[in-house]
Amino acid sequence: MIIDEMRERLAVLAPSRLEIWDESDQHRGHGGWREGGETHFRIRIASPALAGLGHVARHRAIHKALGDIVPRIHALALEIAGD
Template sequence: MAGPLAQEIENRLREAFAPSDLAVINDSARHHGHAGDDGSGESHFTVVIESAAFAGKTRLDRQRMVNEALGDIPGQRVHALAIRAIAPGDAS
């Protein structure tokens, strides 16, 4: 079951992008005891999102869009966030 922060990330991304595919992966256990591990179990995430909103956008623009949609989460409430944002039909 997703923790409260993972659920908030998913909710914000669904609302902002109406994705055709979305995975919010909690990587925190792999970073236990490392820098940025706050003991919450929700400090490191990977987001894989596919949305038509990313069509025609550069990789950097897509990451900026995701970070903007997440507001205060990246860098303040989450130590690390890896983002893979694609448009439908993009090569894998």
């Protein structure tokens, strides 16, 4: 499952808080949605590794950690906090 892959890859950021939701069902029939889900995700993360970084730098760090997962999904909403 993509959520499990996300958890494994985001571990590199040593998050103090990590929640991941598959919100695909909320987008049924919209662009990018496909049968079986795993197209739209929301991540809530807090990590000392993200503290002091600007908004764009935080997003880049998460996208880098997720690597090739990002192009495999349609949408990714991020809620980010540094510790």
